[in-house]
Amino acid sequence: MLEIDGLRKRYGDTTALDGVGFAVRPGEMFGFVGANGAGKTTTMRIVMGVLRADSGEVRRDGRPLTYEDRRRFGYMPEERGLYQKMKVAEQVEYFGRLHGLAPVAARKAAGGLLERLGLAGRRDDAVEALSLGNQQRVQLAVALVHGPSALVLDEPFSGLDPLAVDALAEVLKDQAASGVPVIFSSHQLDLVERLCDSVGIISAGRMVACGPVEELRDAGGRGPLTVVVRDAPPGWADGLPGRLTREGDRQVLVSEDDGDDQAVLRAAVRAGRVEHFGRRRPTLAEIFREAVA
Numbered sequence: 001m002l003e004i005d006g007l008r009k010r011y012g013d014t015t016a017l018d019g020v021g022f023a024v025r026p027g028e029m030f031g032f033v034g035a036n037g038a039g040k041t042t043t044m045r046i047v048m049g050v051l052r053a054d055s056g057e058v059r060r061d062g063r064p065l066t067y068e069d070r071r072r073f074g075y076m077p078e079e080r081g082l083y084q085k086m087k088v089a090e091q092v093e094y095f096g097r098l099h100g101l102a103p104v105a106a107r108k109a110a111g112g113l114l115e116r117l118g119l120a121g122r123r124d125d126a127v128e129a130l131s132l133g134n135q136q137r138v139q140l141a142v143a144l145v146h147g148p149s150a151l152v153l154d155e156p157f158s159g160l161d162p163l164a165v166d167a168l169a170e171v172l173k174d175q176a177a178s179g180v181p182v183i184f185s186s187h188q189l190d191l192v193e194r195l196c197d198s199v200g201i202i203s204a205g206r207m208v209a210c211g212p213v214e215e216l217r218d219a220g221g222r223g224p225l226t227v228v229v230r231d232a233p234p235g236w237a238d239g240l241p242g243r244l245t246r247e248g249d250r251q252v253l254v255s256e257d258d259g260d261d262q263a264v265l266r267a268a269v270r271a272g273r274v275e276h277f278g279r280r281r282p283t284l285a286e287i288f289r290e291a292v293a
């Protein structure tokens, strides 16, 4: 269990963190989301010991993190740090060695990761010759090469094409499945919703929501009633609550009203062919907008 507890951090007059805390269990994928400047990078830097908190603590299995713990973590910093002139495979191996792998193990791990991340064909190119997204893949290989005991990744998906997003998602799922706690920040909320067991929403240095994605969505209420009717005559929804829009020969009624939804259904059935009738729970993006508003 990785616990972040009561972190506070000020930069001069700016309060970056104002009591940030959450916990990530072994094997759990935790999505860390928040607007620009909310405090995600600051939190992750403190977890990794790159920055000191003014107060608060980061614990692993109940005791404060040590240098040795952190050395076994995999970290992808916001400020990407690769040696531009070094070759791709050499670089990943080098970082594996820095984390304590023997030469053969480092070579093997680097080779496997480059293969999985679609970089096998670029192994002998200098990093500076790679596109932005491919450099990002190298950065990920560097964070993963030593078989980390926890992963802390600051916007690992930014700049990746959809295939690379899928490849990385698979790698992270495997890491989590092997018992590693994974924290990553992202602005791609659909991805976080799809991938994460739990999310934390940070706003202006405070956690405004935290928990399993499904629980947050359930707690977000039932959502509006949406009815889609085809070939309905004009005026069929007169007197019904909600807002009616047309999409070709479909009419869509969206209602926040909590009244008699069965009456709405009967009216829709009388009017035409009902293609959809139901309420949907809010998406993570909708919960996010509400939480940080």
Ligand SMILES: Nc1ncnc2c1ncn2[C@@H]1O[C@H](COP(=O)(O)OP(=O)(O)OP(=O)(O)O)[C@@H](O)[C@H]1O
Pocket (backbone or CB within 6 Å): 011, 014, 015, 016, 034, 035, 036, 037, 038, 039, 040, 041, 042, 043
């Ligand atoms: N070195 C610094 N000196 C002064 N202020 C800083 C410093 N680093 C961060 N801050 C401030 O701390 C706050 C939190 O910044 P942080 O980088 O943690 O946000 P973030 O959530 O990672 O944002 P983004 O989504 O843009 O990456 C911001 O107000 C930022 O301006």
Ligand SMILES: [Mg+2]
Pocket (backbone or CB within 6 Å): 040, 041, 042, 078, 154
């Ligand atoms: Mg950041």
